Amino acid sequence: MLLRLAPALTLLVLGAPIVLGLAWTLLPAFGYFPAIGGTGLTLEPWRVLFASPGFNRALLLTLTTGIGTAVLALLAATSFCAMTAHHPSVLRLRSALPPLLASPPSAMALGFAFVIMPSGWLVRLVSPWATGLDRPPIGLVTVQDPLGLSLIGGLLLKEVPYLVLVIFAASGQVPVERTLAAARALGQRPATAWLKAVFPQVYPQIRLPVFAVLAFSLSVVDVALILAPGNPPPLAVLATRWFSNYDLSLYYPAAAAASLQLVLVIFGVIAWLAMERTATVLGHRWIERGGRSRIAQGFTVIAGSTTIALGALGIVALGSMALWSVAGAWRFPDALPETWQLSMWRTQANPIGGAAEATAVIGLASVAVAAVLTLACLENEQRHGIRPGLTALWLLYLPLLVPQIAFLFGVQVALIRLGLDGTLFAVAWAHLVFVLPYVFLTLADPFRTLDPRYAVSAAALGAGKWRVFFAVKLPLLTRPFLVACAVGFAVSVGQYLPTLFAGAGRIATLTTEAVTLSSGGDRRILGIYAVLQTALPLLGYGLALWLPRLLFRRFRGLA
Structure with missing residues (x-):
């Protein structure tokens, strides 16, 4: 019972x-x-919300970073799986996923910020011998940039490994080797064969995880507090600030902003489903047309290599945090701390x-x-x-x-x-x-x-x-x-x-x-x-x- x-x-x-x-x-x-x-x-809370300074920019920032992250994460994860599907060494690459998946989004965002900021590790590694800089560059905005590019980058460090793991798991339900062998026998290149023959069978199984990535990217708060611009911030951060404010009258527009956040996610899912239909039609035409598609093969290799670079950047970001935790004096442009403690x-x-x-x-x-x-x-x-x-x-x-x-x-x-x-x-x-x-x-x-x-x-x-x-x-x-x-x-x-x-x-x-x-x-x-x-x-x-x-x-x- x-x-x-x-x-x-x-x-x-x-x-x-x-x-x-x-x-x-x-x-x-x-x-x-x-x-x-x-x-x-x-309807007064909604009027206050829409009249808030910077609301339009906050709304646009939310949509562009959220949808952009989901699209780029799916493209990167798919390209990586297509590029590595025919390599036996792909199993070794899975060993790099646990540290990236285990790290909370905020920890990864902090490490990413410390790597890409003007005084961060990337600039230190090429200074002064390549840049001539002996102090951090002034006017260079790489974290909390107005376009939200650093936010997209920080989210990709978490979402791409997640989708790669999801695709790996879904591929276990598909006869990948036989399918790839049949496609290769028809003259398809390895990555193109995976895209044409395997991915259409895998995607229906990963649709809900993709929607989860889309929802998270549209409404993330902790990563946005670290990497997104602060004035105006994304809509979810704006709502959180108002909820945390001592002025109780701000609870009403905060609740309206939170409700609007739900509408945006629903809109995002509907828009994604519409894009799916378009992509399905175009994909069927591409598959039926045949051909070896060198452009698709080249794009897949480039995107897959970018994914590997993202994974390496994630490991570097985590490593930079570990270094800072035991660093003594660490002045710019030194690549490593002068002392340890x-x-x-x-x-x-x-x-x-x-x-x-x-x-x-x-x-x-x-x-x-x-x-x-x-x-x-x-x-x-x-x-x-x-x-x-x-x-x-x-x-x-x-x-x-x-x-x-x-x-x-x-x-x-x-x-x-x-x-x-x-x-x-x-x-x-x-x-x-x-x-x-x-x-x-x-x-x-x-x-x-x-x-x-x-x-x-x-x-x-x-x-x-x-x-x-x-x-x-x-x-x-x-x-x-x-x-x-x-x-x-x-x-x-x-x-x-x-x-x-x-x-x-x-x-x-x-x-x-x-x-x-x-x-x-x-x-x-x-x-x-x-x-x-x-x-x-x-x-x-x-x-x-x-x-x-x-x-x-x-x-x-x-x-």
């Missing part, structure tokens, strides 16, 4: 915060917020240790609940022969598709009414909304594809259903289970807005502190926060790979 309730409970955990949050965001957007005197419906780690041990402890506790709590719900749902599927359809998949992706700013303010209002705001429980619950989808999506395929003969054999020997689950299925699924938990923990570590709103500013995590200090904090302290932000998820991935080897070292198939 309890097992049958697992899907409903999971949907309640995912859906209730979004539904309540949207309701308590939309109502203030139209003037209804009795707690601060708004008792009637009005650990004193900053010692002096900041207490505040950073407290933030790290809160980060770990919240992450472990949200992952534990997510893991239990996921296993219960998947076991319920198998016992009762349930086959989830596309609707269930959309519901699972809902927290990733709805902009966080559009419902988290409403969640905060609900938490205040319940007297739970500013507590670890509230923050862990807010994180769970985003952790659960990743844990479920990571573990679902291994669980569903587990050979049923193991369970049948155990049942034939007299084992009950729960004994089969704990003694047979879970040991066989130890590695994918731990990997799913590691993915969920990494997602929790990177959460900024859920911690900010549910914690009411009273719960400090590594991510919230790093973003707060990014506007003018000591680079060495920022380096420590960024290193720990990356180290905690990497520790989770390391344990997920090492523990099965330790536990099942005597059993070849399990280790």
Whole structure:
């Protein structure tokens, strides 16, 4: 009976915060917020929003950076997979993905900023011998530029590896080798063969992850606070500033801005679907026309090589943060610090240790609940022969598709009414909304594809259903289970807005502190926060790979 309730409970955990949050965001957007005197419906919040200085530029910046990031990320990831599909060494390239995927967006953004800023690592490496500079160039804006190019670059460092991993996973459902062999036999070049024969089969499987990338890029806050222009900022940042302001009258236009953010994501998805239809028609014509398409081959190689360069830049960005965390004197244009020190780690041990402890506790709590719900749902599927359809998949992706700013303010209002705001429980619950989808999506395929003969054999020997689950299925699924938990923990570590709103500013995590200090904090302290932000998820991935080897070292198939 309890097992049958697992899907409903999971949907309640995912859906209730979004539904309540949207309701308590939309109502203030139209003037209804009795707690601060708004008792009637009005369009005044929208008038204030549209009349705000710089609103048009903020809206344009949001659309160009969001849609531009999604398009470029898909092109880069697709080109990389096409370029490397016929190389056996592609498996080695996957080893570079965990550090990039484990690093929270804000940590990657901080490292990226330190690399590309006028006094950053890139300029230092070519100075003074190539540039003649002995001091940072004046007037060169490479971070928080008005066009948002640095924001797009910082987002690509995270989104491209994610889409590459998604495409790799989806390719496992397609007979890639036979398909490529058939296309090559017709005279197609390797990369073009992958684009024409494999990608059309892969894309329907990655559509929802692409939409998640689009939604995140259109509504990101923590990365935008670090890399986007500040006057005016993107719309999500503008809404966050107003929500955090002491002037309560700004809550109304803030709610309108958050609601508009939801409209923009819906518009973006609809526009993407329209572009899909156009691309499908053009793609069919291109495939039917045949030919070896040297232009497509060349473009794919260039774009794929750019993707490799982006990955290398991401590793360099993380490395730069590690250097700053132990740097002593580091004057421009020196490529490396003159002296090294650990004193900053010692002096900041207490505040950073407290933030790290809160980060770990919240992450472990949200992952534990997510893991239990996921296993219960998947076991319920198998016992009762349930086959989830596309609707269930959309519901699972809902927290990733709805902009966080559009419902988290409403969640905060609900938490205040319940007297739970500013507590670890509230923050862990807010994180769970985003952790659960990743844990479920990571573990679902291994669980569903587990050979049923193991369970049948155990049942034939007299084992009950729960004994089969704990003694047979879970040991066989130890590695994918731990990997799913590691993915969920990494997602929790990177959460900024859920911690900010549910914690009411009273719960400090590594991510919230790093973003707060990014506007003018000591680079060495920022380096420590960024290193720990990356180290905690990497520790989770390391344990997920090492523990099965330790536990099942005597059993070849399990280790």
